Amino acid sequence: MSVAQVKRIAISDSPWPWLLPLIALLIVFTVYPFFYNVWLSVHEFMPRTRSLKFVGVDNWVQLWNDARFWGSLGVTFAYFAVALVIELALGMAIALLLDAELPGFGALRAVLSMTLVIPPAIAGMMFLLLQDPQFGVVTYLLNWLGLLDKSTPILATSSTALAGVLLAEIWQWTPFMVLIFLAGLRSLPAEPFEAAMIDGASSFQMFRRLTLPMMSRVIAVAVLLRGIDLFRVFDYVFTMTSGGPGTTTYTLSYYAWQQTFSFLKWGYGATLSLTSLIIVMVLAEVFIRLAKVRW
Amino acid sequence: MATVEYQRIGKSFGSVTIMRDVSFKIDDHQFVVLLGPSGCGKTTLLRMTAGLETVSEGEVLIDGKRVNDVHPRDRNIAMVFQNYALYPTMKVYDNIAFSLEVAKLPAAEIAKRVDRAAEVLNLTAYLDRYPKELSGGQRQRVAMGRAMVREAAVFLFDEPLSNLDAKLRAHMRTEIRQLHNRLKTTTIYVTHDQIEAMTMADRIVVMRAGKVEQIGSPDDVYDRPASKYVADFIGSSAINFLPGTVVAADGGAAVDTATGQVRIDAAVAAQPGQKVVVGLRPTDLVVDANGPLSAKTVLLERLGHDAQLFCRGADGSFVAIVDKAARFPEGSDVRFAIPPSKVHVFDAQTEIRL
Ligand SMILES: Nc1ncnc2c1ncn2[C@@H]1O[C@H](COP(=O)(O)OP(=O)(O)OP(=O)(O)O)[C@@H](O)[C@H]1O
Ligand SMILES: [Mg+2]
Numbered sequence: 001m002s003v004a005q006v007k008r009i010a011i012s013d014s015p016w017p018w019l020l021p022l023i024a025l026l027i028v029f030t031v032y033p034f035f036y037n038v039w040l041s042v043h044e045f046m047p048r049t050r051s052l053k054f055v056g057v058d059n060w061v062q063l064w065n066d067a068r069f070w071g072s073l074g075v076t077f078a079y080f081a082v083a084l085v086i087e088l089a090l091g092m093a094i095a096l097l098l099d100a101e102l103p104g105f106g107a108l109r110a111v112l113s114m115t116l117v118i119p120p121a122i123a124g125m126m127f128l129l130l131q132d133p134q135f136g137v138v139t140y141l142l143n144w145l146g147l148l149d150k151s152t153p154i155l156a157t158s159s160t161a162l163a164g165v166l167l168a169e170i171w172q173w174t175p176f177m178v179l180i181f182l183a184g185l186r187s188l189p190a191e192p193f194e195a196a197m198i199d200g201a202s203s204f205q206m207f208r209r210l211t212l213p214m215m216s217r218v219i220a221v222a223v224l225l226r227g228i229d230l231f232r233v234f235d236y237v238f239t240m241t242s243g244g245p246g247t248t249t250y251t252l253s254y255y256a257w258q259q260t261f262s263f264l265k266w267g268y269g270a271t272l273s274l275t276s277l278i279i280v281m282v283l284a285e286v287f288i289r290l291a292k293v294r295w
Numbered sequence: 296m297a298t299v300e301y302q303r304i305g306k307s308f309g310s311v312t313i314m315r316d317v318s319f320k321i322d323d324h325q326f327v328v329l330l331g332p333s334g335c336g337k338t339t340l341l342r343m344t345a346g347l348e349t350v351s352e353g354e355v356l357i358d359g360k361r362v363n364d365v366h367p368r369d370r371n372i373a374m375v376f377q378n379y380a381l382y383p384t385m386k387v388y389d390n391i392a393f394s395l396e397v398a399k400l401p402a403a404e405i406a407k408r409v410d411r412a413a414e415v416l417n418l419t420a421y422l423d424r425y426p427k428e429l430s431g432g433q434r435q436r437v438a439m440g441r442a443m444v445r446e447a448a449v450f451l452f453d454e455p456l457s458n459l460d461a462k463l464r465a466h467m468r469t470e471i472r473q474l475h476n477r478l479k480t481t482t483i484y485v486t487h488d489q490i491e492a493m494t495m496a497d498r499i500v501v502m503r504a505g506k507v508e509q510i511g512s513p514d515d516v517y518d519r520p521a522s523k524y525v526a527d528f529i530g531s532s533a534i535n536f537l538p539g540t541v542v543a544a545d546g547g548a549a550v551d552t553a554t555g556q557v558r559i560d561a562a563v564a565a566q567p568g569q570k571v572v573v574g575l576r577p578t579d580l581v582v583d584a585n586g587p588l589s590a591k592t593v594l595l596e597r598l599g600h601d602a603q604l605f606c607r608g609a610d611g612s613f614v615a616i617v618d619k620a621a622r623f624p625e626g627s628d629v630r631f632a633i634p635p636s637k638v639h640v641f642d643a644q645t646e647i648r649l
Contacts, residue, residue, distance in 0.1 A: 191380035194347050197367040198374050199394035199441070209393070213384035295384050295425040 040270035047264055059271040069272065071247050072255040079162065079251060080230045083169050087226060088219070090170070091177025096207075098178065099185045109182065112175040120172065124239030127168035131155055131240075138167070155241050158248045165236045165249050173229075177222055184218030185211070220291035224284060231280050252276050297358040297371075297448040297481050298323050299344060305352030306339055306505070314339060314505035317353070321498075324479040326472075328492045330528065331502030337485045338377055340502075341451045344483065345372050357449065373447035375455040377485075379438040381426040387413075388422040391440040412440040415470050417463075431458045439467070443474060450482040456491065464488075468495060489531045493517065501525050519639075523646035526574040526639050532603060535575045537610050538643060541565045550640065553609035555588040558635040565640055565649045572646070574639035577603065580615040586632030588613075592623040604629070 009017045041059055043052040063069055098105050098112075115123070130138045133153035142148035154164040188211070196206045212219075234253040237243060243250035243258070252272065260269025299321040306314035314336045321327050329337045342348040344355060346367035354361050362370055373394075382390050389396070391412055395405040413419045416436040426434055435458045442450060455471075456464045472495055475482055486492055492499055493513045501508045501516060501524075509521040520526035526534050539552035541559075548565060549558045550573050557573050565571060580588075590606035590613045602619035605612060606629060615631060623629060640649045 189383075191376060191378060192382050194345075194367070195374070195376060195380040195382070195441070196393070196397075197347070198345055198370075198372055199397060199445075200368045200371075201393070201397045202368070205397045209397075210382060210384070216384075293384075295427060 037270045037274055040267055041274050042267070044267035045264055052266070055267060059267050062268065063271055063275065068247065068250070068255065069252075069275075072250045072252045075162070075248070075250055076231060076233070076252045079166065079169075079233055080227065083166055083173070083230050084223065084227055086166075086170050087174050087177050088222070090174045091222070092181055092219075094174070094178045095181035095185055096211075098182060109179075112178055115172045115175050116179075118172065120235035121239050123168050123172045124236040127164070127171070127236070128155065128240045131164050131167070156245055158245050161241050161245055161248050165240050168236045168240065169230075169233065173226060176226065180218060180222045180225075181215070184215050188214055216291065216293060220287070223291075224287065227287070228280055228284065231276065231283075296323050296479065298356075299449055299481060299483065300356040300359075301340075301353065302356065303353035304340070304343065304350060304355065306336070306343065306348070307351045312351075312505070317502075317505070317507055319500060319507060319510055321481060321483065323481055326475050326482045326484065326495060326497045328496035328499045329483060329485045329502060330487075330492050330499055331508075332528070333487075335502045336505045337502060338453055341374065341453055341483060341485060344449070345374050345451055346370050371448040372451060373442040373445040373449070374451040375435075375438045375442050375453055377453040377457075379426075379434050381434055381437055381441075383426055385425075386422065387418060387424055387426070387429070387437050387440075390426065390437050391418075391444055394441065394445050408444045409440075412443045415443070415474075416440050416467075432460070432463065435459065436467075446478075447480065450480050450484075452482065452484040454485050454487065457487070464491075471495065489529065492529075499529075501528060519648065520574070521648050523572060523574065523641040526641070526648075530576055530578075532577045532614060532616065534639075535577065535580075535613050536572050537575065537608075538570070538572050541567050541569045541571055541640075543567050547635075550638075554590065554613065555586075557587060557633065557638055559638050559640050560635045563640050563649050569649075570643035571649065572641045572643050574641065575633055576637065576639075577614045577616045579633050579637040580631045581633065582615070582617055582621070582629060583632035584630055586630040588631040588633070590629055590631070592625055592627050592629050594625070595623050 040052075042054060042056060044055045044059065045051075046053050094112075098109055118126075127138075130136050131154040133139055133156075136154075139148065139154060142154075143150050148154070148160075152160065154160045192210055192214070193206060196210055201209065232253050233251050234257065237249050237251050237254045238257075241249040243254050253276065256269050256272035256276065259265045259272060301317050301319055304314060304317040305312065317336075317340065329340065331337055339348060343350050344357075346362065346365060350363045354363055356362065357370060357372075382393060385393065388409055391409045392405050395408060409422075410419070413422055416439060418433065418436055418440060421429060421433060421437075426437065429437065435455065439452075439455050442452070452471075456467050459467060468491060484491075484495065496513050498510060499513055499516045500510050503524055509516055509525045511519075511521075516525060516529050520529060523536065527536070537550075537552040537554050537557070539550040539557070542549055542551050542556075544556070544558065547558065547561050548563065548567065549556050550565075550571055552573065557575070559565065559573070588608070590608035592604060592606050593612070594605040595617075596603040596605065597619050600619070601616050602621075604615045604617045604623055606615065607613065617623070641647060642649055
């Protein structure tokens with residue numbers, strides 16, 4: 001292309017020259033894999049012949065009858081719900097605290113965002129060490145506080161393993177909530193709060209009747225962003241427990257990964273991940289509808 | 296019920312001082328109107344009274360107690376904000392009811408008060424709407440309703456009717472006055488509207504660039520403006536100022552101006568030879584073929600009940616209110632007279648009333 005031609009495109013009114021690169025990327029990395037996934041879910045890999053064989057709805061029937069799938073779905077939902085509730089509540093509490101302009105809080109706000117630059121798999125490794133039965137700090141602290149028996153390895157005990165994984169999750173992602181909520185709190189108009197003070201409202205009443213409702217859109221965004229991510233939890237499970245002990249930390253993504261890459265059941269793995277996608281989409285849609293406000 | 300007292304109030308935002316040495320006292324039950332041009336500090340004074348703005352200097356006393364450091368929620372004040380400050384996530388009903396709800400009044404009592412306020416404010420049809428679904432005037436009335444349902448010690452109104460049409464404004468004016476007659480709550484009311492100030496106030500406080508220029512009853516302020524500034528600011532049609540020199544005239548004093556000689560009241564403390572400015576209200580000027588003031592007509596503007604006659608005299612433009620039936624061909628000579636008691640005389644230098 002000549003310079004003149006490039007110039008002509010750059011100043012034309014057509015949006016396409018600008019959109020096309022993005023659309024191309026979307027097709028290559030999102031649209032095509034999606035349809036390939038759908039196509040895979042009605043096939044299965046035959047290791048002996050090294051070929052894909054059409055199996056119709058077999059994978060979907062198997063899914064329906066698969067206790068492991070239902071178990072992993074249960075674990076995923078439990079993980080999702082506990083992490084989301086704690087991260088929201090803790091995130092809001094810390095954000096409210098840091099919103100005050102006290103000396104040192106600026107630095108604190110900057111430090112907070114540091115957990116977000118650590119790759120989740122590395123954070124998982126860190127917490128694996130922190131919860132090591134012999135020399136882990138978390139193990140030591142819990143023993144010292146009398147909350148945990150000395151002989152109990154956190155990540156290898158069925159009653160505590162999921163909590164151990166959640167610890168890494170919450171540590172790493174609560175700051176994400178804090179940052180979103182802080183931005184939200186900072187953009188709230190001051191006038192309604194002044195009016196509420198004059199109307200005699202206490203701090204708690206102002207929080208419940210003004211801050212929370214006015215923050216509802218911000219909270220909705222945080223729930224969506226984090227919720228979708230939570231549903232796909234993989235890194236922490238992979239690095240810390242490999243789904244164990246038993247199936248207590250066996251999440252849907254981990255199960256799908258294992259079926260695909262360990263057992264080479266490509267079709268069934270695709271079916272599992274597609275299921276995950278459908279659930280997330282339905283949940284997101286329902287949530288977006290619920291979160292719609294008139295004011 | 297309470298008194299409000301300001302003692303040498305000063306206010307600075309950073310290095311900018313916008314208010315200095317404001318002192319006055321508002322008696323219990325009084326209805327005080329704050330008047331002054333845009334930016335003179337009216338809103339700031341109200342906000343300091345409410346506790347929303349720190350007081351940089353001096354003291355605010357409510358009922359004799361210093362409240363500089365008292366939290367707004369503990370001052371028992373109701374306020375209508377200039378920008379309404381409605382609760383965006385609450386419907387009109389809850390906006391009005393909020394103060395009663397947080398005070399945990401019985402639901403029946405809240406409903407009664409809100410319904411009553413909504414009726415007075417013509418808001419009954421909108422109780423189920425959110426603020427963003429209202430017009431500017433409707434929002435302003437919600438802000439008004441929020442204050443009206445309170446049983447506060449002091450009402451602060453910051454231009455509460457500025458966005459209403461003339462008819463609704465007149466209606467609300469009487470409603471507020473009646474409300475005040477009934478509750479007798481001490482009120483500070485900011486307005487730009489001369490009629491509002493004149494009809495509602497027990498006392499008017501005229502402010503100028505962060506200072507108090509004059510305090511007095513509406514009649515005081517109108518009939519005996521303490522300075523040229525007040526004379527200029529008060530009155531619905533702008534006052535005419537003519538510079539001149541005091542001279543002795545038969546049995547009294549007069550001021551020689553380029554437009555003509557104006558007799559002044561014997562009570563005016565002016566020395567012959569003193570440079571002064573006389574203020575002549577357009578409404579006080581009478582068309583009189585033998586009058587001392589002469590001018591040429593420029594334009595007649597009919598105002599409905601009477602007419603405004605713009606003229607050009609030796610000192611520049613000159614306005615008089617005249618009978619609308621009268622005819623004044625453009626460019627014709629016209630002469631005016633004015634009773635000496637209506638002539639306001641100010642020192643040319645200090646601009647203080649003599
Ligand atoms: N937060 C602030 N920071 C700096 N200056 C301010 C602040 N608030 C008000 N001012 C200044 O203080 C002065 C008085 O403002 P104020 O709002 O009290 O005026 P006002 O008399 O209410 O005017 P209006 O009739 O336009 O509402 C103005 O010059 C304004 O620029
Ligand atoms: Mg103002």
